[in-house]
Amino acid sequence: MRFIDLSSPVDASSFEPDPVGHEVLTPREGAAHMSAEMREHFGVEFDPNELPDGEFLSLDRMTLTTHTGTHVDAPSHYGSRASYGTGIPRHIDEMPLDWFFRPAVVLDLTGHDTGAVGADELNKEFDRIGHRPEPLDIVLLHTGAPRRAGTREYFTDFVGLDGPAVHLLLDLGVRVIGTDAFSLDAPFGDILARYRRTNDRSVLWPAHFVGRDREYCQIERLANLDALPSPYGFRVACFPVKITEGGAGWARAVAMVDD
Structure with missing residues (x-):
């Protein structure tokens, strides 16, 4: 078995919006x-x-914040109330561990410009690789963002998902979605520009706000997704640090590939 480190470092010498x-x-x-x-x-x-x-x-x-380096966002990160279950979203220390050690699928989104990718594009990628995730599989998004790691552009120029794309993955039974970008949503500037053009609140961080209605976790700021030898057929471990009542927890994400 071969191990591939999918984690980005916590580096005080790199640019961060919230300095380390x-x-x-x-x-x-x-x-x-x-x-x-x-x-x-x-x-x-x-x-x-x-x-x-x-x-x-x-x-x-x-x-530092819990959103520095590779980390897992808990449902409580998306808001103080949820429309499912008890109505109180779980913190990172309350999440089931079996969500974070699962078979995984990596989708190549490197051909897309800064902005949000929709469900149609995910379906095209599933067709291209000839595989769809099973329930509880982890889905990873290879956007190419790490090539800008350590720079301001890492936080402003990347690809995220729109709301329907997240719903598609959750409909398939996925509960953990990861990205090598700063956010699972599109960049702040892109979101706000679209909102000012349309005055449509549905474009405001839809990937995160989906989590108010459906329980799931995001892994943000992954790395080395281009080192995975195939789109599927490997497992990922990404256990978050157990921070009491935390909205996120740092994770050392690792892929395990059979030789």
């Missing part, structure tokens, strides 16, 4: 920190110079 803060305490600084923590919380005095080389452990402190 990353502070690293060296092993020497970590020893001093440990000594201070022992004194404050446990009343124990310890001289860090007694440690080998005066070092203990490094320590990373980060400031």
Whole structure:
């Protein structure tokens, strides 16, 4: 079995609309920190110079949103109320784990310009590859967006899905839809331009707002989808970090391909 990393990094040196803060305490600084923590919380005095080389452990402190890097959006990300079930959407720590370890299908959307792809285009891609997802399969969208990773254009020039396209996938039983773009919806600028032209609220982030009526999760900011050897016949693991009442959780998405 071969593993293919489908995750993009959390990188404080790259451009992000919500900047990432990353502070690293060296092993020497970590020893001093440990000594201070022992004194404050446990009343124990310890001289860090007694440690080998005066070092203990490094320590990373980060400031970032749960939507940085590869992450899974929970139903609660789409709104505070839902029209299904109890009416209260689930947070990321409440989602069933079996949604996130499944056979997967990757669809090639690299031939499309910035904007939203509809259901007709997805059907054409299913016909091209000769395969449709089974219930609970994970569907991945290869848009080519990672070639702009680390730049402002990564957040402004990419392809998303419209509402009917998302409904099509959910009708097939898909519950996890992933994309290598910044968002499963079209870029903000594209959405707002269409809204100003039409005054039609249905063009406002439809892929996300579908989640208020139908429970599903998105994986955003995937990577390396072009490394998958075939459109289907592989499995994906993308377990989200368990953040209590979180609207999203970071994930190390990995494809498993049989040799």
